[in-house]
Amino acid sequence: MKNPFLISGYQGYNYFCDREEETEHIIKNLENGINTTLLSIRRIGKTGLIHHVFNKIQEKRPSICIYIDLYATQNLNDLIEKVATSFVKNFPEKQSAGKKLMQVMKGLRPVIQFDGLSGEPQISFDFTLESQMNHSLQSLFSFLENQNINIVIAFDEFQQINEYPEKNTEAILRTIIQPLTNIQFIFSGSSKHLLMDIFNNSKRPFFASTQAIQLGFIPTEKYSDYIQQHFESNKKTISAESIQFILTWSKRHTYYTQVVCNRVFSLGIKLITISDVQKACNQILVEQEVIFYQYRNLLTAGQWNILKAIAKEGKVYHILEKKFIQNHSLGTTSSIQRTFASLLQKEMIYEEQEEKGSYYSIYDCFLSRWLEKI
Ligand SMILES: Nc1ncnc2c1ncn2[C@@H]1O[C@H](COP(=O)(O)OP(=O)(O)OP(=O)(O)O)[C@@H](O)[C@H]1O
Numbered sequence: 485m486k487n488p489f490l491i492s493g494y495q496g497y498n499y500f501c502d503r504e505e506e507t508e509h510i511i512k513n514l515e516n517g518i519n520t521t522l523l524s525i526r527r528i529g530k531t532g533l534i535h536h537v538f539n540k541i542q543e544k545r546p547s548i549c550i551y552i553d554l555y556a557t558q559n560l561n562d563l564i565e566k567v568a569t570s571f572v573k574n575f576p577e578k579q580s581a582g583k584k585l586m587q588v589m590k591g592l593r594p595v596i597q598f599d600g601l602s603g604e605p606q607i608s609f610d611f612t613l614e615s616q617m618n619h620s621l622q623s624l625f626s627f628l629e630n631q632n633i634n635i636v637i638a639f640d641e642f643q644q645i646n647e648y649p650e651k652n653t654e655a656i657l658r659t660i661i662q663p664l665t666n667i668q669f670i671f672s673g674s675s676k677h678l679l680m681d682i683f684n685n686s687k688r689p690f691f692a693s694t695q696a697i698q699l700g701f702i703p704t705e706k707y708s709d710y711i712q713q714h715f716e717s718n719k720k721t722i723s724a725e726s727i728q729f730i731l732t733w734s735k736r737h738t739y740y741t742q743v744v745c746n747r748v749f750s751l752g753i754k755l756i757t758i759s760d761v762q763k764a765c766n767q768i769l770v771e772q773e774v775i776f777y778q779y780r781n782l783l784t785a786g787q788w789n790i791l792k793a794i795a796k797e798g799k800v801y802h803i804l805e806k807k808f809i810q811n812h813s814l815g816t817t818s819s820i821q822r823t824f825a826s827l828l829q830k831e832m833i834y835e836e837q838e839e840k841g842s843y844y845s846i847y848d849c850f851l852s853r854w855l856e857k858i
Pocket residue numbers: 490491492493494499500501502503524525526527528529530531532533673674738739742
């Protein structure tokens with residue numbers, strides 16, 4: 485029996501919960517020539533949503549949807565390699581467009597290797613001059629622009645370009661992208677302030693060129709229906725109370741909710757009680773303890789203390805509030821501010837907005853649940 489609760493990748497509509505509004509919004513943007521910036525904290529479902537949107541678009545009309553993950557890129561040369569490799573994957577050499585692409589590629593003097601495991605092509609370049617990089621990107625995108633088909637490109641983890649030594653990457657990309665009429669873009673990432681700055685700062689090249697969509701938590705009702713339905717269709721019964729427990733305990737943070745559901749499903753129990761769910765949650769924490777201790781070794785005592793304080797609070801709205809500082813015996817205000825900044829930078833915590841205001845929470849929901857108890 486296939487476990488319907490995926491904890492990696494995207495496998496189609498059946499295994500994807502909600503995101504109807506966001507999907508429609510992005511598709512509408514694409515159809516109206518508006519590029520989209522997709523923002524959220526980590527592990528909420530940006531990458532999944534991109535693939536979901538791709539699926540829907542391709543169902544509507546013939547389209548080529550190209551996904552480019554910039555997470556591991558460290559410079560402009562890496563970005564160009566990613567772009568070239570993803571183009572080659574999407575235009576097989578057997579077809580005429582693929583043959584044309586190969587002609588373009590040859591002019592760029594690539595080294596083409598095949599991944600030993602997947603057999604997929606990996607393109608590498610050894611550009612040193614900016615003019616070479618510019619020229620190669622121009623050639624690749626003008627090849628794409630001339631294809632007689634609807635094309636969408638998603639740059640995931642786009643904030644990574646901030647790390648490149650080539651500080652004019654944005655300007656280079658913007659110059660190339662702006663005149664394209666046949667290609668729509670989705671820019672996605674988790675570092676809100678970095679991405680917002682790219683697109684909302686009037687001094688930067690991408691200013692006001694996209695519409696931002698903020699991806700939040702999946703609404704409780706939608707998620708609980710989804711969970712219920714997947715258990716039911718696999719002939720398992722789970723009480724509403726148990727589902728509520730899962731959603732609260734995993735804080736509706738998509739990845740963590742999926743992990744818990746996946747675990748509960750895998751127990752092989754037909755009639756699932758809340759006590760089964762609680763045991764499964766505890767078991768997850770026990771298994772992860774080694775990692776939690778590693779975190780502790782990597783952090784200073786001050787950072788660890790503040791992390792514990794945040795875990796116990798769940799959400800911290802005002803980091804300098806007297807009650808918060810006193811309840812958890814934290815240090816001076818300046819050291820607290822510094823520690824929050826370093827925990828944010830290490831991606832141990834995130835900052836998110838809600839109606840009540842902006843708050844800080846621990847990224848790893850399991851670590852948070854574990855810290856609450858120690
Ligand atoms: N709508 C959804 N329904 C069910 N599962 C989902 C949904 N969206 C995402 N997931 C699952 O949640 C996990 C996290 O999703 P995803 O990788 O898309 O998040 P992300 O926001 O791109 O994270 P990161 O910022 O770390 O790249 C994955 O295991 C994915 O399978």
